Amino acid sequence: MVKEERLQVIIDTLEKDNKVRLDQLSSLLNVSEDTVRRDIKELDTQGLLRAVRGGAIVRSPSPQHYREREKYNQQHKQAIAAKALQFLKDGQVVFFDGGTSVVALAAALPKDLKITIITNSFPVANILEDHPSAEVIFAGGKLHKTAFTTMGQETVDTFRKVRADICMLGICSLHHSMGITSMIYEDAQLNNTMISQAQKTIALSALEKINTVEPYYVCPVTDVDVIITETEPDNAALDAYRHLGIEVV
Structure with missing residues (x-):
């Protein structure tokens, strides 16, 4: 051959x-x-x-630049965001990272939801600037020009000073044995901090990113409490995660 x-x-x-x-x-x-x-x-x-x-x-199939990612699989992201709303309540402090599924969640927030959101995402902050009930704390730092987020030590320090109720994490790649991984080194370090500072971590992931891997390690998959995808929770591709005790929605 x-x-x-x-x-x-x-x-x-x-x-x-x-x-x-x-x-x-x-x-x-x-x-x-x-x-x-x-x-x-x-x-x-x-x-x-x-x-x-x-x-x-398998590698994660989604494009890398934010401008391309925001247009990619929009219906799936909206379905994921609709499921994620059930976990948000008045009075919570919640981390929102820069994933486009998290941006879709920001756009779907009810106008009467009284919540504090800490984010490093310019698109999330832009969406929520007119939200009448949400308080937004923006984590400054170095601009990552393809992700439209801030990164670096200053950004990490902002999240490290907060104990959040929930971390809403947009997933780049997720694998039952390889863990959560990212295409960007600084993003991986920041996500690790966000997860460690939250009482509950909810992973928002399109099904096509399940069982894929990228170069930079974030954490073991068991650090995630809930996985939300656009598909039915009994999908066979998610069996390994249920067996690990992770809630699948």
Whole structure:
């Protein structure tokens, strides 16, 4: 089997199973594990998968720039936001990160909800500037120009000084064994702080981001209390998370 055929088999197998192992592919392709490892590295460089120890898994499919992400799968984000509203009550202090599902949640907040929101997201702050009942605290810091958020030590320090009731976390990638990961190093560090400072963390994630991974580690998936997707909670793709004791909505 020539190299191009091997690469296509790896991609096809990954699309079917969401993950591949070196030993599995070595047997399937009748080549050494070193050859498979080189093939996976090449596909990782092309952005077609994420190489991990012992194999590879699917990368998060969503675009990176905020302008593209805000238009991507809007109906799914609105469905996720509608489900998330049930967790918000008067008097709460809530972290909102910069995920576009969280932006959709900000847009869906009832006008009579008396809540304090701490965010590093310019779109969230912009949406809530006219909200009659929500108090907004904006975490300053260095502007990340593709995420439309602030990042860096100043931003982290703002969240570290607060004990929130809930952290609403827009998910880049979530995997039952690899944990929550991000495409941006500073974003991963900030999300870790937000989670550690909240009594409950609610992950807002499109189903296509489930069982994917990105380079920068945030935390184990068991640090999340609730996962909200656009699909029915009994979807088989979410079984592993229910088995870990995470509420799936």
